[in-house]
Amino acid sequence: SQKIEQNSEALNIQEGKTATLTCNYTNYSPAYLQWYRQDPGRGPVFLLLIRENEKEKRKERLKVTFDTTLKQSLFHITASQPADSATYLCALERGSNYQLIWGAGTKLIIKP
Amino acid sequence: EAQVTQNPRYLITVTGKKLTVTCSQNMNHEYMSWYRQDPGLGLRQIYYSMNVEVTDKGDVPEGYKVSRKEKRNFPLILESPSPNQTSLYFCASVGTSGGETYEQYFGPGTRLTVT
Numbered sequence: 256s257q258k259i260e261q262n263s264e265a266l267n268i269q270e271g272k273t274a275t276l277t278c279n280y281t282n283y284s285p286a287y288l289q290w291y292r293q294d295p296g297r298g299p300v301f302l303l304l305i306r307e308n309e310k311e312k313r314k315e316r317l318k319v320t321f322d323t324t325l326k327q328s329l330f331h332i333t334a335s336q337p338a339d340s341a342t343y344l345c346a347l348e349r350g351s352n353y354q355l356i357w358g359a360g361t362k363l364i365i366k367p
Numbered sequence: 368e369a370q371v372t373q374n375p376r377y378l379i380t381v382t383g384k385k386l387t388v389t390c391s392q393n394m395n396h397e398y399m400s401w402y403r404q405d406p407g408l409g410l411r412q413i414y415y416s417m418n419v420e421v422t423d424k425g426d427v428p429e430g431y432k433v434s435r436k437e438k439r440n441f442p443l444i445l446e447s448p449s450p451n452q453t454s455l456y457f458c459a460s461v462g463t464s465g466g467e468t469y470e471q472y473f474g475p476g477t478r479l480t481v482t
Contacts, residue, residue, distance in 0.1 A: 289469070298457050301470040304469060353415075353471070356409070359407055359409045
């Protein structure tokens with residue numbers, strides 16, 4: 256069955272640097288992959304979706320890449336700010352009906 | 368404002384006492400879903416609904432019930448809660464109301480403790 260791996264250890268980054276988070280999956284390549292942001296005690300908020308035929312997608316300071324050969328997606332935040340501190344979740348399409356399989360998330364801490 | 372609401376936000380109850388967590392969305396979305404989130408695990412789907420009167424089991428449906436009598440509402444029912452259902456619960460809906468197709472909109476969460 257499909258498994259998703261996100262780094263369970265918190266990622267500490269200095270303000271202004273680029274933060275890079277990794278999402279690896281083990282089985283089939285999904286038709287699309289999504290990234291969400293989750294703040295403590297709150298629901299996830301959608302950030303970006305990338306489809307299997309797209310190599311890269313950007314939104315303001317965010318960039319997502321999707322490598323179906325490596326079975327990996329990278330999520331980048333450039334010019335990081337303390338307000339970017341949160342847990343970031345990766346989710347993969349797993350068939351019809353909007354079904355997703357979710358990673359456990361990586362906690363990102365941006366230090367001033 | 369487009370949103371998903373859940374009530375209550377916090378609930379402490381005892382084993383066996385039936386409870387209902389409500390979920391409502393104002394975006395006219397057809398698809399709604401319930402998840403639970405536990406430390407170190409990804410979101411796990413409990414039940415989902417493709418439309419009114421159409422519901423189906425997710426990955427962890429045991430001990431839960433749902434109903435979808437109206438498009439906007441999707442309540443989660445725990446007939447006889449047990450301590451292993453202590454968790455953070457999220458309701459979500461999916462649609463294309465101005466957002467990205469497949470974007471999931473989440474409620475604020477309900478933290479349930481069963482003693």
